[in-house]
Amino acid sequence: MASTAHTEVKGDNFHVTEEPHHEGHSTVIGFWIFLMQDMLLFCGLFAIFAWLGGHYANGPAPLDDGTGQPLFHLTPVAINTVIMMVSAFTCSMGMVNIRKENVGAALRFFGITALLGLGFLFMQYREAVNMAAVGATIQTSAFLASFFVIIFTHCLHVIAGLVWFVVLAVQINLHGLDDANERRAVCFSMFWNFLDITWVIVFVFVYLMGVLK
Amino acid sequence: MKLHHFYALLPLAAILAGCNAVELNPSGDVAVQERDLILYATELMLIVILPVAFLTTLFAWHYRHDNKSARYEPEWHHSTPLEVVVWGIPIIIIAVMSVTTWKTAHTLDPYAPITRLGPDQPVPPGTKPLVIQVVALDWKWLFIYPEQGIATVNEVAAPINQPIEFRLTADRTQNSLNIPAIAGQVYAMPTMETELHAVVNKVGEYRGKSSRFSGTGFSEMHFWFHGLSTEDFGKWVAQVKTAGGTLDTATYQQLQVQSVSEPVHRYGSVDPQLYKLAVDQCVGKPGNLCLSTIRANDFKKGNGLCRPNVSASN
Amino acid sequence: MSPDTPHLDPIFGRLTLDAIPFQEPILLGTFAVVVLLGIVVVGVVAYFNAWGYLWREWITSVDHKKIGIMYIILAIVMLVRGLADAVMMRLQQAMAFNGADGYLPAHHYDQIFTAHGTIMIFFVATPLIVGVMNFVVPLQIGARDVAFPFLNNIGFWLTTMAAMLVNLSLFVGEFSQAGWVGEPPLSGLADLPGVGVDYYLWALQISGVATIIGGINLLATIMRMRAPGMTFMRMSIFTWSSLCVNALIVLSFPFLTIAVSLLTLDRLIGTHFFTLDAGGNPMAYVNLVWVWGHPEVYILVLPALGLYSEFVATFCSKRLFGYNSMVVALVSICVIGFIVWVHHFFTMGSGASVNAFFGIATACVAIPTGVKVYNWLFTMYRGRIRFEVPMMWTISFMFVFLLGGLTGVLNSIPAADYVLHNGMMVVAHFHNVAIGAITFAMLAAIDYWFPKAFGFRLEPFWGKVAVWSWTIGFFVAWMPIYVAGFVGVTRRTRVFDDPSLQPLYIIAAIGTAIILVGVVAFLIQIYVSIVNRKALRDVTGDPWGGRTLEWSIASPAPDYNFAFTPVVHDVDAWADMKARGYKRPTEGFKAIHMPKNTATGIIASILVFIFAFAVIWYMWWVAAISFLLLLGVLIGHTFIYDRSFHIPEDVVTRTENERTRLLAQQG
Structure with missing residues (x-):
């Protein structure tokens, strides 16, 4: 349909002879547009962080949490980044197996992806708890508000991804890998890769640049 | 008020007669210049708007459905010279106005000290x-x-x-x-x-x-x-x-x-x-809660991404 | 929850009986009228036993035409509400001179102008354009539905629930008093601790999400579902403007989402994004909201410009002049629209060069806009102009719009803006465009596509009365406001100390009454047309001598739109088909694959409504339950795999044979 739209149709035929079948053929492009607007949402949050990220209001700063210790600990964050990267890899492996219609392997790879996601969330939770212990919460200052809102928004996406994985696994078990489920798997992997890219930007933009003197 | 300004304003002047039109009859030099700018821009715009309003009336009347003597060319939809005019006129007008916009944005900048009375x-x-x-x-x-x-x-x-x-x-x-x-x-x-x-x-x-x-x-x-x-x-x-x-x-x-x-x-x-x-x-409030102090502290702890703008406060 | 809220009721949060404005007679009266109207509507539905019909054919429908119509009905209902606000403001401002306080206290007046702006932008203009796009675009591109029919349904119901939230604030609690963009610090918890701003924020948030959903949907539809042969450069100008607008929606609404979310966080959990203390900066909100807000202006006006292009070509019986120029103009307005937002705050102390840059960028919008006006003009040139109601709206628009363009350019000059900013001149300018361009276009669109929606034309006499009343009313209502702007009157002023202004405001109030006559004429027009629907029946399906694909099918359009998907050879596909002796096929029909209705949209939207209401009033347990239910409903929806059905061959054949019979009768 889309391919015929761009080719010249000649003659006096005013109707198609074969009716196009539309169901699901726009899903991927629609989801892609959704991810682009989601990316803009993160861009806006980054812009707010760029603006307010230096407003510590006598409170904790990336290199000084008030006790002289740094607030940002790069090691756990780096581990998290590795977790995210690996999960993107396993997610892509899952996708490869979907393409091969190798359902069991695909679900195993997606399962590993989800477990890595869980690990990521745990690390994020630990970081937030540690920060709260030195009085660095989302209410403390504009810096921490704009920091946490990025982190939480990203975590919400990860949680959504986990829920999605569970639902998808159930659905593939129920219906097998039909057209609809395959589309969903494609969108899921697009979503997870989007999360991964966003995290890398968060890592560089928020953490690395935060501790650079 | 300059004479040509007066003509442009004639219709407005009629309505304004009963009102206290301070923005059009100011008592300070800055406001006078701002008023002149508005009048100048209005005149510039009228160069386009009056002919278009006239042509709209003329075409709507002349090409009305029951005027069978008017020319009718249902397929005529392109003319390079006209397209050039159609794009050219607005571009020229806006270009001319942009020069004024740029100049006045600087001469009438509220932050710029007064240079003339x-x-x-x-x-x-x-x-x-x-x-x-x-x-x-x-x-x-x-x-x-x-x-x-x-x-x-x-x-x-x-x-x-x-x-x-x-x-x-x-x-x-x-x-x-x-x-x-x-x-x-x-x-x-x-x-x-x-x-x-x-x-x-x-x-x-x-x-x-x-x-x-x-x-x-x-x-x-x-x-x-x-x-x-x-x-x-x-x-x-x-x-x-x-x-x-x-x-x-x-x-x-x-x-x-x-x-x-x-x-x-x-x-x-x-x-x-x-x-x-x-x-x-x-x-x-105690001195450590003053914004300038907080901002100075922020600056000391500042990261590589965005240094708080200390000069903003003073 | 705000940290300093003391004893919060565990069940009702901060909702108490005090929230119901018993002491305000105006509100109680309104409430009585709303209840009465509600009873009448319910009574009529019950009398005709139409519950099942409504549920099957409308509420759960995923048909883009019906959703479009429902959007427009929502907009008209909210237009009445917004106009009531406008009339109240005009009365107040006409009265409050010489020490008189008028009849509205500040608390009430400030809510009214905030509600007026919010409603007119989010719940009148936006649903109108979304509704018209929804109805028209799939028909113009030769499609049978949109790309995501379910999203279309839920988008509509979310918009409706957001509008209901605004309406509910009239009777339970209050509405925001911080203006339609709700800029902090005024909209912060410190200055407005009540529920008003929260109502405002949640209404915006929900309608913003709904708009994004709709934007993605129509973008995918236009990109993927055009009929064979319809290249981008063969789409109608209205479809082009829809493409641009939906791209703008997807690009700009995320910023509204952020602005609104962060302000909600500030108010709900005590963060410091836009507060004055702890490092927050209100300017961050101002920038975010206008990065969305200015493209939003073009989101509203571009479809209108697209519509006029359709009307001019159709009613001049002539191909549109300068199609390529029109497309270039549309796209350039979109691009420039993103680099002009600072012109909303030239007076906030940005540097001279920054102001000059944004001022010139703003003025540049006048170039493509000017081109469009010229192109309409040259489309009229050597045409055969039929003054049907939509064309009358178009001509009226061209005059009103010239004035709006002039004053828009004036406002774009920073040094002039220092005088005009926040003055009545600005108010007059954007009403000039909002009424003269957007509202006129939408009323014309209703007139134009009404036969396609319902099978009969609207009676022209009352339509013409509406055109004249709106046009004259516009000038009478807004010329004095322009003058007030030049006199130096500030917007949102409740009482005046300068008695010489009173005549202006009395004239403006009279103008508003004339516009009101126009609204009534429009409603009468619909009523009279329904009564005379037999005489006004459109049998041909092409009452105006149309040029685009929607006129090739029956009126009202059948559920499946096109019995056969059309093949397109030229810009004005239907005009081309007519010119080349097109013969409508009368046999060989096949079953047609269509999406199934779904109840998820309305159920989920009601849950969203309950969730928002609960959060506004701090009823946490209700919020938690409704959120979990919402999650369950949405996930449950993904387990429905059977989402389509076939309209059987004999139904299609019967429908098309009926059309053949009617056309034959017509001769």
Whole structure:
């Protein structure tokens, strides 16, 4: 349909002879547009962080949490980044197996992806708890508000991804890998890769640049 | 008013006859230039608009359905020369106007000190502007004269033909200082200081107000601006001084309480630090809570991404 | 929850009986009228026993035409509400002189102008354009539905629930008093601790999400579902403007989402994004909201410009002049629209060069806009102009729009803006465009596509009365406001200290009454047309001598739109088909694959409504339950795999044979 739209149709035929079948053929492009607007949402949050990220209001700063210790600990964050990267890899492996219609392997790879996601969330939770212990919460200052809102928004996406994985696994078990489920798997992997890219930007933009003197 | 301006305004003038059209008949040089700019831009636009309005009428009449004698070419939809004209005219007009836009954005920049008192009338060398510090409170205006050491609420005066330098800030809500007869407006915003340079050329009483909606008492947040001769201004200052009363931290905190239709207050003396503290948002607070201190601390701890803008406060 | 809220009721949060404005007679009266109207509507539905019909054919429908119509009905209902606000403001401003306080206290007046702006932008203009796009675009591109029919349904119901939230604030609690963009610090918890701003924020948030959903949907539809042969450069100009607008929606609405979310966080959990203390900066909100807000202006006006292009070509019986120029103009307005937002705050102390840049960028919008006006003009040139109601709206628009363009350019000059900013001149300018361009276009669109929706034309006499009343009313209502702007009157002023202004405001109030006559004439027009629907029946399906594909099918359009998907050879596909002796096929029909209705949209939207209401009033347990239910409903929806059905061959054949019979009768 889309391919015929761009080719010249000649003659006096005013109707198609074969009716196009539309169901699901726009899903991927629609989801892609959704991810682009989601990316803009993160861009806006980054812009707010760029603006307010230096407003510590006598409170904790990336290199000084008030006790002289740094607030940002790069090691756990780096581990998290590795977790995210690996999960993107396993997610892509899952996708490869979907393409091969190798359902069991695909679900195993997606399962590993989800477990890595869980690990990521745990690390994020630990970081937030540690920060709260030195009085660095989302209410403390504009810096921490704009920091946490990025982190939480990203975590919400990860949680959504986990829920999605569970639902998808159930659905593939129920219906097998039909057209609809395959589309969903494609969108899921697009979503997870989007999360991964966003995290890398968060890592560089928020953490690395935060501790650079 | 120049003659050609008058013609452009003829229809408006008829409506305006009964009104007190200060923006079209200002008493300060800045406002006069801003008015001339508006008239100039209007005339420039009319070059396009009048012919289009005329052609619309003409075409709508001539090509009406029952006029079978009019030419009818249902497939005619392109003409390169016309397309050039169609794009060319707006581009030329906007280009011409952009030059004016750029120039006036700089000459009439509210932050730029006054260089002339009127056409061909430069500011005499050595003239110092009259500094008036303005704090917008909920819902009243506080004017502080640091050099004269006096302050007023909801009343302001200045001598004619002397540049005025308004320095503006606000306590909580944003407001906009607007005295249409002498100059355009600039916002007064909490945690920040903005500037407005103006001059008044004629003796008179002019309306001033807030042009930025700021809540319940906004509509009543107006005041009179007295344009006085230099001599009368001196008398006015002396009068305020004898009125007694001191504007200090305690009085300011009373003013911070929300009130509607606040009457005029006069203070014969002023705490010289008060305005700075008001900008710093720390009247009656310990020094470490002053914005400038916080910002300086932020700067010390600043990261590589964005250094807090220390100069914004001062 | 705000940290300093003391004893919060565990069940009702901060909702108490005090929230119901018993002491305000105006509100109680309104409430009585709303209840009465509600009873009448329910009574009529019950009398005709139409519950099942409504549920099957409308509420759960995923048909883009029906959803479009429902959007427009929502907009008209909200237009009445917004106009009531306008009339109240005009009365107040006409009365409050010489020390008189008028009849509205500040608390009430400030809510009214905030509600007026919010409603007119989010719940009148936006649903109108979304509704018209929804109805028209799939028909113009030769499609049978949109790309995501379910999203279309849920988008509509979310918009409706957001509108209901605004309406509910009238009777339970209060509405925001911080203006339609709700800029902090005024909209912060410190200045407005009540529920008003929260109602505002949640209404915006929900309608913003709904708009994004709709934007993605129509973007995918236009990109993927055009009929064979319809290249981008063969789409109608209205479809082009829809493409641009939906791209703008997807690009700009995320910023509204952020602005609104962060302000909600500030108010709900005590963060410091836009507060004055702890490092927050209100300017961050101002920038975010206008990065969305200015493109939003073009989101509203571009479809209108697209519509006029359709009307001019159709009613001049002539191909549109300069199609390529029109497309270039549309796209350039979109691009420039993103680099002009600072012109909303020239007076906030940005540097002279920054102001000059944004001022010139703004003025540049006048170039493509000017081109469009010229192109309409040259489309009229050597045409055969039929003054049907939509064309009358178009001509009226061209005059009103010239004035709006002039004053828009004036406002774009920073040094002029220092005088005009926040003045009545600005108010007059954007009403000039909002009424003269957007509203006129939408009323014309309703007139134009009404036969396609319902099978009969609207009676022209009352339509013409509406055109004249709106046009004259516009000038009478807004010329005095322009003058007030030049006199230096500030917007949102409740009482005046300068008595010489009163005549202006009295004239403006009279103008508003004339516009009101126009609205009534429009409603009468619909009523009279329904009564005379037999005489006004459109049998041909092409009552105006149309040029685009929607006129090739029956009126009202059948559920499946096109019995056969059309093949397109030229810009004005239907005009081309007619010119080349097109013969409508009368046999060989096949079953048609269509999406199934779904109840998920309305159920989920009601849950969203309950969630928002609960959060506004701090009823946490209700919020938690409704959120979990919402999650369950949405996940449950993904387990429905059977989402389509076939309209059987004999139904298609019967429908098309009926059309053949009617056309034959017509001769």
